[in-house]
Amino acid sequence: MILDTESTGLYDGEIVDIAIINHLGKMLLNMLIKPSIVLPPEVTEIHGISEVMVADAPTFHEVYPTDAALKDKRVLIYNSAFDIKILNYCCRLHTLPILKLAERADCLMEWVAQWAGNWSYYHSYYRYVPLNGGHRALLRLHGYF
Template sequence: MKNIFDFRQAEAQIKFNQWNEHSDAVVILGVETTALHCPEIIEISVIDTSGNVLFDSLVKPKGEISEIHRITPDKVADAPTFPEIWPALYNILKDKLVLIFNADFDHGAIVNSLAYPAEINQARGLNTACVMREYALLYGGKWPNLAEACGNPTDHRALANCLATLEIIKSCHDPSFTEEDLKRVIAYEEIDQLSRRIRSISYQIAELVEEQQELLKRQKEWYKQYVLGIEGTKDEIAVTTVDPDIDDDLPF
């Protein structure tokens, strides 16, 4: 079991465990897009956690294709458009947790590739999770790219992206870390936060006591000098005890 002391790290570990242990409920999706800005899907694949291919298709986009992968315009010239494949794809995704390495980008590209409001709403309603985010939380540091996380170069194809993401998910599985361990980490973090708060309150109390003492000294000085008409040094005033019923004798 990894040494896990951080709540977010612990939560990430539990998610990886759940993804591996409840494999019937999840699928893994990968895409390739026209560009990084306003992307459209040009290839999309879906696999299950055993690596079985559930969907794999090139897609003909509306816009131009940039040179960030090996998919050229001639390869997608006769491919279906994304709205044409969407009904079949949506039937695979709609009741699953869809694991995507870079979920924000890929999910956004799916939405951007659709045309009709009903289909766009379907896409927006998909239940997705970002593998890259949870990986970064589990191991700390910056969010890695796919090749960094899986430890191997990728060839910028949708199915290869799915398989690399699956490899990451499986490598992060740690069944020795349980829900009870997560509860323990939460308890330690709560204890630490409470301890910090207690120390902070203690410092505030000390400051308030110090301020209170100074105010009491000033109160005695003003009372003796201007109410009782007694003048003396500050030291004499400071050691003088104020009558507990002082407030009843004040003329204001």
């Protein structure tokens, strides 16, 4: 499975968009999610998701049972540390069990950094390659993977 999310921000951000595709590129989940906070305008500029778009969307609590799509599966995530942090935050916010993805997730951002070979001697690791442009989670999955 390949997963991507968009959120309300970097710190204590809530998921506003989630997409999951399988290894063949078949969409398993593609959904906007209504956060409990107002979407900051600077975040809307990044991913293009507005308050109007999420106004009638389900909440994370309503979407959570879709975890069955991820159960016992290896999950590939671009910037897995960030998406797992945001997913866990949303689980805690809605008093839901943590998804425990960390032990079965691989970070595609690290793979791409190694493939690109952009080594930082200063930091002693491969530099991450950002995915540019406004995007929704599913478009990013299909556009880059």
